Amino acid sequence: MNRIAQGMVLVLLGTAALTSTVFTDLYLNYVQAWFQPFLVASGAVLALLGLAVIASELRLVVRGEQGADDGGHGHGEHGGHDHATAPRVAWLLLLPVVSVFVIAPPALGAYTAENAASSAPPDESASGDFDELGDPASSAPVELKIQEFVMRAWTDDDRAMAERTIELTGFVVPHPDGPDEGWYLARLQMSCCAADAIVNRVLVTEFPGTEEPEKDSWWTVRGTWQEPAGDLQSVRDHRFTVEEMTAVENPPDPYE
Incomplete structure (x- = not known):
């Protein structure tokens, strides 16, 4: 040369x-x-x-x-x-x-989410101080990032998301134990670059239709949090009931 x-x-x-x-x-x-x-x-x-x-x-x-x-x-x-x-x-x-x-390598997706550890519960000192979700009497859906949804599900002692219609956007990750267990709606969160990305996800156990959506496809879902009965931080997978699903194009910024 x-x-x-x-x-x-x-x-x-x-x-x-x-x-x-x-x-x-x-x-x-x-x-x-x-x-x-x-x-x-x-x-x-x-x-x-x-x-x-x-x-x-x-x-x-x-x-x-x-x-x-x-x-x-x-x-x-x-x-x-x-x-x-x-x-x-x-x-x-x-x-x-x-x-x-x-x-032109694509953004990290389902393969990474399947093989990487999901985000862990915060320690007991983590603050549960969150912004209001709007008027509790309103029927309008509350749009949240999956990252915020997961953090609220773990640390919000007031359980403000209970019985509220929540809107989330993410990509589909199959459940490792098969479709009978549901599927994950996930989003990757990174501090600096794709190398440090961690997985935030919710487990969808009830959804319209009978077939699991295609792996790596992007969806905006509306539904409700399946509020656990016990300690919030003992829950590993936060369950979600989907009432409405809309396929979306891949977002310009795939990370949160």
Whole structure:
């Protein structure tokens, strides 16, 4: 790999970073939204560095050719200038570019949720101080993130969600013990990037129809929390009765 090829690799890497952050929301499959300005800056720096390397090398080539025409007193390969080359393994730097432009790995989904540990109950010192869910007499559904639903189900001693119509959006994860046990509506929560994602999920045991929805499909469901009789934090899977289901397109930001 000569220096011009090295510069082209840098330009392609920078372009991939800019394409996934400026022109699309692809970066949201892997990192939090607040990473965008850093990714944009990194992509711009890589692209500019690559262009600078290419321009510099082209100037040396031109000067070298001119020096050869003048009797060999120029620079570059024709004038005694040694052009450093990178090892062949450097071509592996193109793999991230290929993965973005050709493969475009999707966001983490059901496979990750099946094989990762779900979120654990908070410790006893966790606060159960939550915002009001609106007028308890209202029949309008309360839209919650699955993360908030799970936290309320574990720590809200007032059990404000009881007998309220709750609306949740997530993707379908099959139950490991088979469809007779129901299925999970899940969402992944990440602090920084996809590598630290944890699973928040609710167990749907009653729903319209008889067939479990397709794995990894996204749904907005409306229903009610199956309030447990005992200690909230002793519950492992929070059960949910679905009264209405609507298929939705994958959200731009698949994480919570």
